Amino acid sequence: RALAQAEPNRWREALVRQWARARVARLERANPGLAERDRPTAWGTPDAAGRALAGLYEQASALEAQRVAARLDDIAVLRAVPAQKGRRRTADQATREAMLKEARKQRNVMPLRTLARRFAGGGLLDVLPVWLLSPETMTVLFPQEALFDLVVFDEASQCTVESGLPVLLRARRVLVVGDEKQMPPSSFFSSSATGDSDDEAPTARAARELFEAESLLSLARTRLDRVGLEWHYRCRHEELIAFSNHAMYEGQLRTIPSTGSGAAPPSMRWVAVPDGGYEGGRNPNEARRVVEVVAELLRRAEAPSVGVVTFNIPQRGAVLDAIDAMRTADPDFARLWDAAMTKERVDERPFVKNLESVQGDERDVIVFSTGHAPVERKVANRPPERYVPARFGPLGQRGGERRLNVAISRARTECVVVASFEPSMLSVARAAYEGPRLFKAFLEFAWHVSGGRRPQANDVLARVRGAAQEQRAGAAQPTVRGWLPLRVQVAAALQAMGFQVELDVGTSTARIPVAVVDPKDPGRYRLAVLCDEGDDATEAFERWVHRPRVLAMRGWSVLTVDARRWERKRQEVLAEIAAAVAGAPVA
Numbered sequence: 001r002a003l004a005q006a007e008p009n010r011w012r013e014a015l016v017r018q019w020a021r022a023r024v025a026r027l028e029r030a031n032p033g034l035a036e037r038d039r040p041t042a043w044g045t046p047d048a049a050g051r052a053l054a055g056l057y058e059q060a061s062a063l064e065a066q067r068v069a070a071r072l073d074d075i076a077v078l079r080a081v082p083a084q085k086g087r088r089r090t091a092d093q094a095t096r097e098a099m100l101k102e103a104r105k106q107r108n109v110m111p112l113r114t115l116a117r118r119f120a121g122g123g124l125l126d127v128l129p130v131w132l133l134s135p136e137t138m139t140v141l142f143p144q145e146a147l148f149d150l151v152v153f154d155e156a157s158q159c160t161v162e163s164g165l166p167v168l169l170r171a172r173r174v175l176v177v178g179d180e181k182q183m184p185p186s187s188f189f190s191s192s193a194t195g196d197s198d199d200e201a202p203t204a205r206a207a208r209e210l211f212e213a214e215s216l217l218s219l220a221r222t223r224l225d226r227v228g229l230e231w232h233y234r235c236r237h238e239e240l241i242a243f244s245n246h247a248m249y250e251g252q253l254r255t256i257p258s259t260g261s262g263a264a265p266p267s268m269r270w271v272a273v274p275d276g277g278y279e280g281g282r283n284p285n286e287a288r289r290v291v292e293v294v295a296e297l298l299r300r301a302e303a304p305s306v307g308v309v310t311f312n313i314p315q316r317g318a319v320l321d322a323i324d325a326m327r328t329a330d331p332d333f334a335r336l337w338d339a340a341m342t343k344e345r346v347d348e349r350p351f352v353k354n355l356e357s358v359q360g361d362e363r364d365v366i367v368f369s370t371g372h373a374p375v376e377r378k379v380a381n382r383p384p385e386r387y388v389p390a391r392f393g394p395l396g397q398r399g400g401e402r403r404l405n406v407a408i409s410r411a412r413t414e415c416v417v418v419a420s421f422e423p424s425m426l427s428v429a430r431a432a433y434e435g436p437r438l439f440k441a442f443l444e445f446a447w448h449v450s451g452g453r454r455p456q457a458n459d460v461l462a463r464v465r466g467a468a469q470e471q472r473a474g475a476a477q478p479t480v481r482g483w484l485p486l487r488v489q490v491a492a493a494l495q496a497m498g499f500q501v502e503l504d505v506g507t508s509t510a511r512i513p514v515a516v517v518d519p520k521d522p523g524r525y526r527l528a529v530l531c532d533e534g535d536d537a538t539e540a541f542e543r544w545v546h547r548p549r550v551l552a553m554r555g556w557s558v559l560t561v562d563a564r565r566w567e568r569k570r571q572e573v574l575a576e577i578a579a580a581v582a583g584a585p586v587a
Contacts, residue, residue, distance in 0.1 A: 047560055050544030057545050077123035095122045116141040135159060139166040146172045153177060155360060156217035160185045164216035176224065178217035181248045183359050183402050185215055230254050231510075231550060234362060236413050237267035239457075242507040243445045244409045247438050247464040248401070254510035257528075259555045261515070262454070262502065264523040269416045270450035276420025278373035278391075281314030283420060287322040290369045290418045294350070295326065297365055298336040304364030304414070306340070308352040309407050312393045315371035316354045323352070356394055359406045366411035370443070373420040388426045392436045400435020408442055417446045438464065461507065486531040486563050487513035493574055499581065510547075512556075516581050525556070526581050532562040 043052040072078060077099070080092035089097070099119055102110050116124065120142055133141070135153075144166075151171035153159055156178030168174055213219035230253070235241040237258045245253045260267075271293060276286045290308060297306050310316040327334040340350050351361060374386040390396070394403050408415075423443040428436040441464050448457035484492075491501045491514050500517040505525070518526035528551055538547075548558045559580050561573055 046562065046565075050548065050560070053540065054545045054548065057541070075123070075126040077126055092123070095119065099123065099127070113141050117143050120147050121145070135163040135167045138170065139163075142170050144169050146170060149173065150175065153216060155182075156220065157182050157215050158185050158359065159216040161213050161216055161219055164219075176217060176220040178215070180217060180221070181402060182406050183356070184218075184399070228252075231256070233550070233553075234409070234412055236554065238507045239267045239449050240411050240413075240415055241409060242461060243442050243464070244405055245508060246461040247441065248405045251461075251465055251508060253508060255506065255508040256510065256550050256554050257506040257512050257515075257556075259525045261517050261523055261525050266449045266452065267414050268446045268449040269414070270447050271416060271418045272422075273373075273418060273420040276373040278371060278375075278420070281312050281371070282318040283315060283369070283371045283373055284318055284322070286369055286371065286373070286418055286420050287315065287318035288325075290319050290367055291322040291326050293367055293416055293418060294323075295330070295333045295336070297367075298333070298340060303336070303340070305348045306350045306365050306367065307358070307361060307363035307410060308350070308367045308369065309358050309410065310352070310354050310369045311371050311395065313354045315369055316352055318371075319352050319369060355403050355407050358410060362410050362412060364412045365414040365416065366407075367416045367418060368407070370417070370419045370421075372426070374425050386425060388421050390427055390430060390436065392431070392439065395435040395439050396431060396433060397435070398433055400433055401438050404435055404438055404442065415446065417443065417450075419443070423447050458507075486533045486561070486566060487529075489566070490514050490529055490531060490561055490577075493570070494577065497574065497578065499578075512551075516577070519581065527577065528556045528558050529577060530558060530560045532560060534563055 041049040043049040076092045077096050080090065080096045083089040083093045083097070102115060110118075125147060131138075131148075138151075146169070148171050150173045151167055152175045153164060153167075154177050156164070156176045157180055158178075232241050232245070232253045232255045235255070237260065238255045241253070241255055245251055245255060258267075271289060273283075273286045273289045276283050294306055294308065297304055308319055310319060323337065327337060337350070340348075343349050347362070351358075351363070353361070372388050372391065374388050376384040376386055378384050392400065394400060423440055426440045426443065428440050431437055441460055445457050445460040448454070448460065487503060491503055494501050494514070494516060499519070500522070502515045502517070502525075503513065505512040505515040512525075512528045513531040514529035515525045516527040516529065518524050530547075551558050557580055559577060561577075566573055
């Protein structure tokens with residue numbers, strides 16, 4: 001009674017702990033298999049078993065690749081030996097000789113369409129099983145037969161129905177891949193039927209509705225089984241995709257936290273242009289500042305790939321003019337620019353594109369030029385106000401948010417916003433569509449991230465999701481019967497050992513429960529501690545193979561702690577964590 005009065009919390013915790021232990025012991029006596037969780041697996045600890053499963057997956061993948069390659073040994077055209085002189089050729093020998101003859105020609109080469117239609121069913125697709133084609137080229141080259149086992153439509157949101165349907169006739173199976181939050185086709189099929197008619201035949205009505213679909217993707221969504229993309233892999237820093245994820249995908253994308261800690265430099269930069277001026281869609285001073293940023297990036301020891309995105313076509317011209325001017329005035333920049341433009345891989349060369357032309361592109365660093373600049377407005381009995389006129393161009397039209405989504409999701413490692421105004425100067429009160437409002441919110445997000453104001457940046461994310469507030473990283477959850485969440489217990493124990501830790505690192509649902517900061521480098525995390533309180537229903541592959549692998553892609557070391565082992569072997573678990581932070585291999 002004295003203990004209960006003096007330290008009620010400790011008394012309550014001790015009572016609940018003893019009750020829980022007795023309850024577990026009773027369950028184990030009734031179900032002996034439960035006790036197996038405390039025993040080492042055939043591969044050691046659960047983490048070691050998980051690594052063994054990942055290794056088996058790698059072996060299975062390698063064996064599958066060998067199996068596919070081995071199928072080449074069964075292709076009749078490849079197995080056909082050259083015909084002996086004076087002997088009649090078999091069909092396979094004749095086909096092989098004919099294709100080799102055409103492949104060796106230097107003159108009078110057979111048109112590709114003729115070659116494809118002649119040999120498509122006779123060995124050409126066995127020798128070349130994978131083709132990368134546009135829908136229009138596919139329709140022209142191959143006959144109207146189901147020749148391909150599988151046809152994959154990529155960027156299907158930009159494929160019209162009339163372009164895609166002929167391709168379907170040449171496939172046994174089809175996979176339609178696209179993002180309905182990105183831009184639709186720039187032109188649409190025009191049906192002669194302009195409206196419903198009471199006497200319209202059902203088949204004619206169905207055909208009209210089919211061709212009136214916005215894209216092949218929107219048509220497929222209503223007729224095929226749908227599987228949504230859960231993980232985002234492009235951006236190496238969550239900040240680069242966080243706004244798009246929350247504004248366009250309701251935070252449903254699972255993004256991979258980077259190993260950069262809260263003390264690391266932000267991956268988004270705001271470059272102010274105080275002397276910018278906007279006239280005729282162009283802002284020359286801002287364009288020159290954009291080129292200075294590009295020059296700085298190209299002069300880095302390991303120069304990244306760079307793309308410049310403008311919010312209108314005239315500003316794109318201004319940036320290109322500024323590039324030409326700097327190439328003339330600065331030979332060093334001219335050398336760097338020309339070297340970048342002649343890289344072997346096209347997708348590593350710099351580009352300057354307007355908002356509507358950038359879909360499908362990605363670069364290490366994306367530089368935005370907003371183009372707009374503030375002007376002064378006189379108000380009676382008050383000092384002049386500086387504001388940015390609402391000139392949004394394509395962003396202000398229906399579907400402008402799609403154009404914005406495409407543009408702001410192109411960067412892999414860094415995003416630089418070059419602007420002649422602060423976000424607060426931009427008025428979107430009279431915007432008819434969502435694009436301008438999201439544009440201003442994105443600028444606010446970039447402004448706060450660049451300035452290290454992460455709480456304010458999180459407020460922007462919560463607002464664009466329509467939520468009153470978003471759960472903050474590290475916020476304590478309600479306790480149950482006196483228990484703290486496992487991640488809080490682990491973090492508290494590590495802090496008592498002198499480690500610096502952060503809770504719930506990340507901006508999506510795929511957060512790191514406990515991230516341990518590198519003792520030698522406060523700007524990065526050393527270890528991700530995944531916590532399992534017994535309610536993790538994730539499949540074994542996702543839990544032990546995929547999730548650790550995607551974290552390893554970003555440089556994380558991963559260790560899993562489950563509540564049962566934490567309760568019974570706490571010091572052993574802490575020793576493993578300490579060894580992992582020190583860089584020792586995990587057993």
